[in-house]
Amino acid sequence: MNEIRDFIDKISKMNNTDWAFFSSKLKKVKYSKNTKILELGKIERHLYFITKGIIRLYIPKEDADITFGFLFENEFVTGYDSLLTETPSAYEIETLTETEMWQINNMDLQEVYAHTSVGNIIGRKMAENMYLIKSKRELSLLSKTAEERYLDLFNERPNLLQHIPLKYIASYIGVTPQALSRIRKRIT
Missing domain, CATH: 2.60.120.10 (Jelly Rolls)
Structure with missing residues (x-):
């Protein structure tokens, strides 16, 4: 408590x-x-x-x-x-x-x-x-692209990306899991 x-x-x-x-x-x-x-x-x-x-x-x-x-x-x-x-x-x-x-x-x-x-x-x-x-x-x-939203999420809440399934993160930033996969490939 x-x-x-x-x-x-x-x-x-x-x-x-x-x-x-x-x-x-x-x-x-x-x-x-x-x-x-x-x-x-x-x-x-x-x-x-x-x-x-x-x-x-x-x-x-x-x-x-x-x-x-x-x-x-x-x-x-x-x-x-x-x-x-x-x-x-x-x-x-x-x-x-x-x-x-x-x-x-x-x-x-x-x-x-x-x-x-x-x-x-x-x-x-x-x-x-x-x-x-x-x-x-x-x-x-x-006002932001999906990639910008993903990067913001990564910078602000890195723990989110470690513990949450990518399908939920994709939904949260407003893209399909496939689009998120492409974003992640571009970034790395």
Whole structure:
């Protein structure tokens, strides 16, 4: 549980009373590789903090899934739009590796926001961070070539390329696995 406190304290220091209240709401969960933690059409009820593992966010399609996000240790994951609106999710979230996380349900999260001195600040900063990541991805898809997106990914998150199947990386940068193979050959 120390890793989540360290993460939160980097955003905004949480006093011991608030930490005790927040941490009392957390539950440790473990998932096997390739487990869906949010299914298409289901309503997201939890926010998770990853302590071990890799998570993929994607839109399932008959011919090929569309991957739009990866998350790693010391990051939060949730179907945020579904969590906020309490509406069915338009995508799925799955584990790519054996994964361990701390989870908090939405009702308890709202209590943390209401009853702690920094809960709202942390929530706002996390939402701002998610927005910046999403905005950067959209701009990249609209303004860069697939090769540039691959190189950006390689430079920003080299761990991604070591642990994630190439078909998911290809989908993430918006190309077929064959096109990604050609890009990789050109680069090397």
